[in-house]
Amino acid sequence: MDWMKISTAILIILMLVFIVPRAKDMLKNSPKASSNDMVAALIPLLLVIGFVFLLIKSV
Amino acid sequence: MNRPVELAQSQSAVLEVNKVLKNTYALLSVTLLFSALTAYISMHMAMPAFMPLVCTFGALGLIWFVLPRTANSAAGIGVVFAITGLLGLGLGPMLNSYLQLSNGSQLIMTSLGGTGVIFLALSGYALTTKRDFSFMGGMLVVGMVLVLIAALANIFMEIPALSLAISAIVIVIMSGFILYDTSRIINGGERNYIMATVGLYLSLYNIFVNLLMLLGVMSDD
Numbered sequence: 001m002d003w004m005k006i007s008t009a010i011l012i013i014l015m016l017v018f019i020v021p022r023a024k025d026m027l028k029n030s031p032k033a034s035s036n037d038m039v040a041a042l043i044p045l046l047l048v049i050g051f052v053f054l055l056i057k058s059v
Numbered sequence: 060m061n062r063p064v065e066l067a068q069s070q071s072a073v074l075e076v077n078k079v080l081k082n083t084y085a086l087l088s089v090t091l092l093f094s095a096l097t098a099y100i101s102m103h104m105a106m107p108a109f110m111p112l113v114c115t116f117g118a119l120g121l122i123w124f125v126l127p128r129t130a131n132s133a134a135g136i137g138v139v140f141a142i143t144g145l146l147g148l149g150l151g152p153m154l155n156s157y158l159q160l161s162n163g164s165q166l167i168m169t170s171l172g173g174t175g176v177i178f179l180a181l182s183g184y185a186l187t188t189k190r191d192f193s194f195m196g197g198m199l200v201v202g203m204v205l206v207l208i209a210a211l212a213n214i215f216m217e218i219p220a221l222s223l224a225i226s227a228i229v230i231v232i233m234s235g236f237i238l239y240d241t242s243r244i245i246n247g248g249e250r251n252y253i254m255a256t257v258g259l260y261l262s263l264y265n266i267f268v269n270l271l272m273l274l275g276v277m278s279d280d
Contacts (some may be wrong), residue, residue, distance in 0.1 A: 004108070004109060004112065005193055005214050005215075006243070007109075007116075007224060008112060009114050009211060009214050009215075010253055011112065011115060011116060011119070012207050012210055012211045012214070013121070013173070013211065015119070015207055016204065016207050016208070016211075018123055019200065019203060019204055020204060023197070023200040023201050023203075023204050026196045026197045026200050027197040027200075027201060027220065028197075029197075030194055030195075030196045030197035030198075031191075031193055032194065033194035033195075036075075036168075037190065037191075037192075037194055040188065040190050041194075041195055041235070041238060044180070044181055044184050044234070044238065044250045045231055045234055045235060045238075047235045048177055048180075048181070048230065048231065049227075049231060051173070051176065051177065052173070052227070052230055052270065052273065055169055055173045055270070055274060056273060056274060057063045058169070059162065059165065059166060059169055059274050059277070059278040
């Protein structure tokens, strides 16, 4: 295994070390979403997926 | 009886939000240009393949250890330029490898344009609906943790399909972060334009890099 892979793995582990405690904190403190809120967030994200699919088809 | 006071407070809050929004977009535009400049320099200097890794380490070090201490001072602007400059510098070797493909420049331009369209559409949506997307924070960060675990596993497993799936999921998560960050600015959750700029820049950077990877693998050539 080359050192580039090891360095990348170390970088990802460091990112996890920093992000996991924040993820726990954010999960505890995030406000609850209503179904309307979920729909309002999901529609643009689904459109993004559709747009990326179109871009892939175009190249 | 308190109407004039409430009105004045609400007007001042609106002015504050508009100021943060204006400063964020101004700084974001300049840092994107600066990033493009450092990427261009890096491409012409033919930086070695390990450069992106070194630059990412440097940028993350600045984001984690230096930015939180300087975000409330003028030095924070210099730190933002250092972060975005380093990330731009790290893009050079990757862009050079794409330019060696027969349709490389088309892929880069499509990815750049696609990232711009996604950003403008999502920001426009968050700005016009003025909805509070703060509930997405927990989900997005957990999604990011899962993606990082999958990426870590894929370093050793080397499954191309998993790599593609990770890129696609990162694009969706970063799109969610654009909605989340923009809504935090509009609703007064983020009053520091330096932190807001770095958040939006990282979303744009990740969308561009992962879109380029997806287009590169899926293109006919």
